[in-house]
Amino acid sequence: MKDCLTPDYMFGHYYEITPEFLKSIGVRAVLSDVDNTLAPYEQEDPDERIVKWLASLRENGIEVAFVSNNHAPRIERFNKDLGVRAYPDSGKPGKKTLLRAMKEMGVTIGETAMLGDQLLTDAFAGKHIGLPAIIVPPIKDKTNLFFRFKRLCERPFIRKFAKKHGYQPYMAFWKIR
Numbered sequence: 001m002k003d004c005l006t007p008d009y010m011f012g013h014y015y016e017i018t019p020e021f022l023k024s025i026g027v028r029a030v031l032s033d034v035d036n037t038l039a040p041y042e043q044e045d046p047d048e049r050i051v052k053w054l055a056s057l058r059e060n061g062i063e064v065a066f067v068s069n070n071h072a073p074r075i076e077r078f079n080k081d082l083g084v085r086a087y088p089d090s091g092k093p094g095k096k097t098l099l100r101a102m103k104e105m106g107v108t109i110g111e112t113a114m115l116g117d118q119l120l121t122d123a124f125a126g127k128h129i130g131l132p133a134i135i136v137p138p139i140k141d142k143t144n145l146f147f148r149f150k151r152l153c154e155r156p157f158i159r160k161f162a163k164k165h166g167y168q169p170y171m172a173f174w175k176i177r
């Protein structure tokens, strides 16, 4: 069975993903999750770091689109001054919105990557249509039982990545040591 859950790349924070890295893997478009990937749920507006990161990608010819399962008011508010292509209520892990975003951006599967903090939604959505999954640990995870269960399900796949690429301190989040 095709592995749609193990990350292809992992970083401690979204802003460590540089244009140089993306170019080195042939990527010129990034479909990015918003909540807990770029900002915690309760942060309504982007901070300076996000603005700078988006600008540096744009300057290097890499387009970002927000593909979020959160609703339009949240994403529209966050995106107000960014003007990024944005797709709220995206229905991840479904593939429909990802394919629509790529079509509207004029990019192919081979030149696009999926960025997010969740394997069951973000990684799966990207990987089952052939996009590499770039995963960061959630900025500030919810602590309810459902979210803890999801993280437990992710653990073997993070462990698999760590075995192949080496353990990183940010993986402590998944308690895989």
Ligand SMILES: [Mg+2]
Pocket: 033, 034, 035, 036, 037, 116, 117, 118
């Ligand atoms: Mg998220």
